[in-house]
Amino acid sequence: xxxxxxxxxxxxxxxxxGYMSKTRCHEGxxxxxxxxxxxxxxxxxxxxxxxRSASKRLWPLYWSNSCCSHPRGEETLEAATQRRLAExxxxxxxxxxxxxxxxxxxxxxxxxxxxxCSVFIGRCRQSPRINAAEINxxxxxxxxxxxxxxxxxxxxxFTPWFMxxxxxxxxxxxxxxxxxx
Numbered sequence: 001x002x003x004x005x006x007x008x009x010x011x012x013x014x015x016x017x018g019y020m021s022k023t024r025c026h027e028g029x030x031x032x033x034x035x036x037x038x039x040x041x042x043x044x045x046x047x048x049x050x051x052r053s054a055s056k057r058l059w060p061l062y063w064s065n066s067c068c069s070h071p072r073g074e075e076t077l078e079a080a081t082q083r084r085l086a087e088x089x090x091x092x093x094x095x096x097x098x099x100x101x102x103x104x105x106x107x108x109x110x111x112x113x114x115x116x117c118s119v120f121i122g123r124c125r126q127s128p129r130i131n132a133a134e135i136n137x138x139x140x141x142x143x144x145x146x147x148x149x150x151x152x153x154x155x156x157x158f159t160p161w162f163m164x165x166x167x168x169x170x171x172x173x174x175x176x177x178x179x180x181x
Contacts, residue, residue, distance in 0.1 A: 090129025
């Protein structure tokens with residue numbers, strides 16, 4: 001995704017209110033825009049997590065969910081999620097919508113995330129073909145091991161949106177996650 005791509009600005013009810021470049025959406029305290037997070041599990045019930053590229057403007061080298069991004073312009077969430085699965089992970093799979101949440105997270109004085117984020121889960125039997133321009137490292141992790149890592153000192157190495165969504169997924173959607181196995 002190019003920094004000049006037009007992201008969809010939204011209100012708290014997820015109604016389109018305009019467009020703005022990716023760069024400008026993330027300046028200062030951020031401008032509320034539509035986003036998505038994908039959590040992809042394998043046949044053993046392990047979650048694919050990624051360490052963001054060192055070249056990322058916000059939260060470089062932090063561990064995060066399998067894939068996250070934004071729909072562009074008039075693009076639907078369904079089209080955007082499948083596009084980013086292919087571009088970042090080299091896979092395709094069916095996704096199930098779980099929930100939306102709004103958050104604002106400040107990275108530094110010059111940049112932040114301010115998103116209305118739709119969260120999806122899916123199961124994939126394909127081996128990922130990771131895009132090294134987007135992802136520094138990746139691994140499969142069991143939900144139990146992830147919960148322990150987040151509860152420990154490792155929590156400082158995860159993105160804020162992933163920490164928020166994983167807490168809600170594990171508290172409110174555990175049966176759906178476990179049924180993916």
